[in-house]
Amino acid sequence: MSTSIKPQPQGRVGWATWATFIIAALFVWSLWAIEFSPARMIQVPGQLAEQLSFFYPVDMAYGWDAVLPAIVESIQIAWMGTLIAAVLSLPLALLGARTLFPRVARFVKLISATARAFPEILLAIYFVPIVGLGPFAGALAIGISSVGMLTKLGSEVVESIDFGPVEAVEASGGSRWLALRYAVMPQVLPELAAHWLFRFELNIRASAVLGVVGAGGVGGVLLNTLRYGHLDKAAAVLILTIIVVLIIDMISGEIRHRIIRG
Template sequence: MSNNLSHAELLKRPGNRIGFGTIATFVIAALFFVSLFAIGFTPERMLEVPGGVAEVLSFFWPADMAYGWERVLPAIIESIQIAWIGTIIAAILSLPLALFGARTLFPRLARVVKLISATARAFPEILLAIYFVPIVGLGAFAGALAIGISSVGMLTKLGAEVVDSLDFGTVEAVEAAGGSRILALRWAVLPAVLPEIIAHWLFRFELNIRASAVLGVVGAGGVGGVLLNTLRYRHFDKAAAVLILTILVVLAIDTVSGEIRRKIIRG
């Protein structure tokens, strides 16, 4: 047997090949370091961060919690209402889109739905709020519309993935008995996928509460406007109350929503 191996044969050996993972790791690392320098990162600036954080926190303490109870709680409630209405809008719109976006059920239509979903996900809530404020005016309604439209994309994508994971045999059984594809959706698909889809709705509601807290900055209602005013007039103690109460409310809602989601999924 000849010991002279060609270059192609050497490359075929596992130990001599540069795999895709190695190349991807190198590219990701290179992009990371290039991005660091592009944003002006230096080790010296990073070392200054802890001291700067401590100095800023000293401005916020002690918090004026009396202001928080009087002014912040109503604004937080409004943020929750914005998130809830936006989530309901998204749930109503995304459910049929998720069904028609399933490749196993409607392969041709799924491409169109996928494009709609990707387009909706491309716009952050705050940009949509800037767009809706001149149309419907300042206030919570603009925020709810922004939250709703932005959430449709994510919920449609997640819902379609849930439907695609379903055993297609149940649909075929309904159709074999003489039922239409729509009847199969109603009696075979929806009962199987709805619990997981509702869990996705609740998770999106948690995310929407965080998003709605920012929309007040552009006049779309919620606690963001209150926070902006306290910072604008350098009332840092009041701003601290806004942040503390917002964090507490968000954590409480996350806990309750997470427990509800677990119970829904378990059945």
């Protein structure tokens, strides 16, 4: 026989089939549990279309007067939050590198993993009663919640460095401190800066929602416009947020690429 086709395995149900079946069952069960009946499902597109029709005409006067200042505040919250996180995470990233501090690293990593599980909005719930309603609470919440991720990414960067310069400094009698300053920092700083910028992009989105718990920014404005049914004003919030976030993403992304390429 010149051409032979491999026999397909028969009579065995593969794991993919099982997984699909289980997921489908979970899905249907979930729909049933939240009472998302077919009748309700048919309603939804109509409701969405009706609400969308109220978006027009967009109340841009409100956009310039009330929304833009709130977006600016969100940007300021994100900036200060990222700055707090960068300052706090720098020493932690060094301590969390297995190659430099084998004993402490495990502990630091555990803490940073726990910190990452916290959505910033839950932290804001605690900071609002402490420093009062407003953007300062938001900046603190964003800062603390970003430390976890920046520590993790940072220590991975530190672990990936070339160890030659470190050994060179130590071989010529330099202390551990001098090795960090002259051999480790110059290697890791560009990549760390890129991670900080990336986190800044994420924090813009995070700070936008903090207004929901009274921690400043554009989220509170959106919640109020929707609560009172001013959909034309809500549309202004959405349009301005999308434009500003797109612009910041573009600028920040461009800078990150330049930093990484050197």
